[in-house]
Structures are given as C-alpha cells and as structure tokens.
Amino acid sequence: MARITLDHIRHAYGANPKTEKDYSLKEVDHEWNDGGAYALLGPSGCGKTTLLNIISGLLQPSHGRILFDGKDVTNLSTQSRNIAQVFQFPVIYDTMTVYDNLAFPLRNRGVAEADVDRRVRDILEMIDLAGWAKRKAQGLTADQKQKISLGRGLVRNDVNAILFDEPLTVIDPHMKWVLRSQLKRLHKQFGFTMVYVTHDQTEALTFAEKVVVMYDGQIVQIGTPAELFERPSHTFVGYFIGSPGMNVMPAQIDGSAVKIGDEVLTLDYAPNTNGAVKTELGIRPEFIRLGREGMPVTINKIEDIGRQKIVRARFAGQPIAIVVSEDDDIPADARVTFDPSAISIYADSWRVGREA
Numbered sequence: 001m002a003r004i005t006l007d008h009i010r011h012a013y014g015a016n017p018k019t020e021k022d023y024s025l026k027e028v029d030h031e032w033n034d035g036g037a038y039a040l041l042g043p044s045g046c047g048k049t050t051l052l053n054i055i056s057g058l059l060q061p062s063h064g065r066i067l068f069d070g071k072d073v074t075n076l077s078t079q080s081r082n083i084a085q086v087f088q089f090p091v092i093y094d095t096m097t098v099y100d101n102l103a104f105p106l107r108n109r110g111v112a113e114a115d116v117d118r119r120v121r122d123i124l125e126m127i128d129l130a131g132w133a134k135r136k137a138q139g140l141t142a143d144q145k146q147k148i149s150l151g152r153g154l155v156r157n158d159v160n161a162i163l164f165d166e167p168l169t170v171i172d173p174h175m176k177w178v179l180r181s182q183l184k185r186l187h188k189q190f191g192f193t194m195v196y197v198t199h200d201q202t203e204a205l206t207f208a209e210k211v212v213v214m215y216d217g218q219i220v221q222i223g224t225p226a227e228l229f230e231r232p233s234h235t236f237v238g239y240f241i242g243s244p245g246m247n248v249m250p251a252q253i254d255g256s257a258v259k260i261g262d263e264v265l266t267l268d269y270a271p272n273t274n275g276a277v278k279t280e281l282g283i284r285p286e287f288i289r290l291g292r293e294g295m296p297v298t299i300n301k302i303e304d305i306g307r308q309k310i311v312r313a314r315f316a317g318q319p320i321a322i323v324v325s326e327d328d329d330i331p332a333d334a335r336v337t338f339d340p341s342a343i344s345i346y347a348d349s350w351r352v353g354r355e356a
C-alpha cells in the first residue's frame, strides 16, 4: 500500500485554460496517508471522478504531479501504477465462473494456485457468494455481479491503493449496509489505502476515516466525520453534512459583536473577517436551545422524525432549523440560545477562527 501525494494538481478539460473557471479541478495539494481510508464526497459535477481518474492514471492532470510513496507516477499508465479499481457498474467476465473471475487478477500476476485458492475462498465468504463459486457469472443479478467486482478489487493484497467509484449504486439498501461494514472491517484488518467516491454522506461518513469534501472543483475540507460536523471549514460543508444542514445566516461582525437582523450576540473573541465581502454566522440545528430564555423566534412548523423533532422557525428575519428531542417541551412563546462553542463565523464562505 502507498502514501499518495497530490502535488499542486490542477485539471482543465479544454485546451489553453486561462482563468480559474476553466479548471474542473482547482489546485489540490495534499498528502494522503499510507493505509488511510478516504472518501471523496460532493455533489454531482464537483470533480470527484476527475480527481479519482488522475490518481488511477486514466487522466493526465494539466498541472502538477502525483506520487506513490514519493515516486513520481504522473506519466505511468494505470496498469503500471499497480492499483485496483471498482466502478459503479460491474466489470466482470460473464463466461467465467464466479471463482475464476475472482482468481483472475491473481493468476494474471502469477500467484501460486494454493495462494489463489485461499484468497479467493476468503473473498467468496466476505461477499457472501461461497455457494455460487462454480456458477457462471452470466445470469447472476446486478447485485451479485457488483459483489464480484468488489471482490476482484479486494482480492490482491499487493496493490498500492484500491479506488472505488460509487461502487454501491446498484446494490440494494440492506446489502449496501452489509458491504460497507465489511469494507470497513477489511480496511482495519489489512490496512489498504482506499479512496472511495460517493455523493452520499452516510456512505462517506460510515466508511471513511477522513472525508474529503469537494465543491465546485475544489477540496473545501478534509476531516474526520466529527470535524466536519463540529467545525465545518466552509459553509458548503455546513449545508452538505448533517440533516438538516447547518443554519447559515448573514451577519455583521464588529469586533466580538455579531449582528443578525436586530439581534446582537457577543462572542468571547473577535473573528478576523478582514476585508470580507460577505460575513455569516453558522450554527448547527443540534446546538440551538429552545426554551423560555434568550432571543425571540417564531415557530412555523414542527416535524416529527422519531426520537427527535425538527422545529422550523424564523429568527431575526432568517429561516432556521432547530433539533430538539421528542419529549422536549416547546413553549408557545419560545426563545432560543446558541451554544457559544458551536458558533462558527464565515468570511466569504470560509471559517475564521479566534484572532491570535
């Protein structure tokens, strides 16, 4: 397995890119740990596949280099990068048996037949197809075929990395959960470097140690699920992670005073919003307390979501969501307080911390 260095990588599909807008992938300059499990998460068109294809070698970046364990592989083919890939749709040989499909990547590399057999049997168990080993892949369901694809991606343990591009799209919801847990377990057991592309936050948050959130061709945050939840670096991360997403409200910042409409909150620090055109306050719905104390709100709607309720309200002229537990009392003339440690201030969409 390998450490992956993305050295000042940028990519434009068109010839002669001139402005930032011409780049589908804006500058990425990061190092991903050997044995790390990373999820690339973001909406359609944000550049996830572009970045994955640059890592796999299907695409040459317009600028920058890619290194595996310090070795420049930018000009190497996919084959010579020694990676395994699992795509959205099954890539298998229909005329081969399930067993032979799984054995193929190993036999191709001249692995001894006894080792092939041991490894293939392990994988058959893992993907729950042990009873199907001798069956031809032809005629299997889409689900089963994709499980074989996953198995083929996992069967070799000498690859630099395993890349997954939305591999569970065709799998039914229950099996999705099972396979995700198995992938996580395998990662713990074998320490593969895994890069997993998805636009589904549940998938990313349950699979990855580090989630790489992409938006509009750039990486806006790399963090653990807890970091993305507690300290979103960009307002997009706030909106995209969490359900409902973070409340983000236009705010005027004056020293440590934050003004939203007619309401003023005082922080215990003065955020550095130097020269920002747009300043905002962000707070997740889980960190707003609804009670008899604090600032006034007007409640519009209460949604019951099982053990919790989502209260939709207006605060200082802005729509906000508040999460309360199912047995919390909601007073008619409710007021709100914000947990001060959960408040984030954003200058032109980027989080600004305490001033030094």
Ligand SMILES: Nc1ncnc2c1ncn2[C@@H]1O[C@H](COP(=O)(O)OP(=O)(O)OP(=O)(O)O)[C@@H](O)[C@H]1O
Binding pocket: 013, 014, 024, 042, 043, 044, 045, 046, 047, 048, 049, 050, 051, 199
């Ligand atoms: N071959 C191509 N030629 C020109 N533009 C492309 C090409 N492939 C992707 N793009 C553009 O690059 C941008 C990023 O696309 P990319 O496929 O990397 O996004 P994505 O996050 O993987 O989206 P999805 O989840 O829909 O696959 C998009 O604006 C897309 O239109």
